[in-house]
Amino acid sequence: MTRPTAQDSYLVGLIGSGIGTSLSPMLHQAEADRLGLRYLYRLIDLDALGGPPDRVGELVHVAGDMGFRGLNITHPCKQLVLDHLDALAPQAEAVGAVNTVVFEGRGPDCRAVGHNTDVTGFAASFDQGLPEARLRRVVQLGAGGAGAAVAHALLTRGTRHLAIADPVPDRAASLVARLNLRFGDGRATVADSSDLGTVTSRADGLVHTSPTGMTGHPGLPLPADLVHPGLWVADVVYRPLETELLRLARARGCAVLNGLGMLAFQAADAFRLFTGREPDRARMLARATELATSFPGPGAHASGP
Template sequence: VAQADVKEVLAALPRMGFVGVNVTIPHKETILGLADLVSDRAALIGAANTLIFRADGKVHADNTDGIGFIENLRQGAPGWDPAAGPAAILGAGGAARAVIAALSEQGVREIRVSNRTRSRAEALRAEFGPKIVVHDWVQAAGMIEGAATVVNTTSLGMVGKPEFRVPLDALSPGAVVSDLVYTPLETTFLVEARARGCIAVDGLGMLLHQAAPGFERWFGRRPEVDAAARAVLLAE
């Protein structure tokens, strides 16, 4: 859908019988200004990925990316403990905002952020408060030292994007390392993290888990996210 057509499409979908839709880049921020109701979570993140078309004609915007991230983390690393230590986040875009909001909600006390454009990371500190510790991108390798949770929210390592080249020598064995990239499923980041004794969690589960709450809102039941669901997605 072209940016200029989003408003028209949004108005047409309920008339066509849709009860809701998932929204992806580049419309996740635009859609907030077009919704009648915005959840606190979506407002905090500044983006929506789920729309619910209500019976009263109002459009409700929500963001379930953070829910998907946490559920995927707990499924891929069942022993994950938000109180185990600091989290280190690579990137400061919309995905990083969702992850930071979710980690904060889970009780992580220190969240380190490194981004190629430092001002974007500083903006996150201004919004989320002193628990955000900003590091220059050239310090990213050192930022992960002692971190219990490390997350790549950038597109580095994705098919068609630059390779992930942040040195991972400082990773702590046993740390939970997550990559939001899922094409390829086994990124260089995850392969190197696993080789250093870390628990590696790929990004495919987040894609599945973020969709489950929206599905429940639309159809009244929550689908199970299991190995079979992953297999279906991988087969496409």
């Protein structure tokens, strides 16, 4: 292994709530060790700090002043952080959510630039895990920061119609409006509770992007009788690896995809942005699988660091 130099030293972190058992530190550290880098990944837990989610802006500025190379951003800050950045990469701007911040320059010239690796992370996971899945009609549950990223990935991958349901109707409507502006009128629609049965019965696939089903938030994100054998079902939750939704879908003969691939591949893309080094994506997925099975306890948010 090459001996690391001062230029190979990286201080990075993760801002979010309830992130004490996130797999991201170990996942990033393993890849850094393989490449011979000095790499310190710090958790900045809003719950431990006792601060509200909108404190994310203050924390980003402090991290830049302290010499951090970059930050991952997770629930509930992926959209709140937007107003506190100096610039957005085109994909992050289009999605309207950021899960990775890179600090460019040092001192008074330091700029915080927002990126979104959830889009590419989900797309890579989907391509690997459900390569034969039909994408004509898809139902998506959740319209938050992760949901916005997944929606962009699905429409970019060729989904002809995406029906989006969210407990906050205005949030779903806002996301749908942005998607149609980018991808064309009618590519996305809002599905309220009265529509969900109809759109699901006609769908090729169902993707779930909310925290429901993760440890501490048990349950199903939709009525069980709407999960039918003609669907493929993807869940961005990775703790537990098999949520109640995926267990039900598997029992009914559906092809399923858990959130572990999205975790690993978004981490690989963030690692490249932080270091300029190309990670071994297959190795990071294998490491994520090992960590998820070795440390199956509570924590780590759905669909993100």
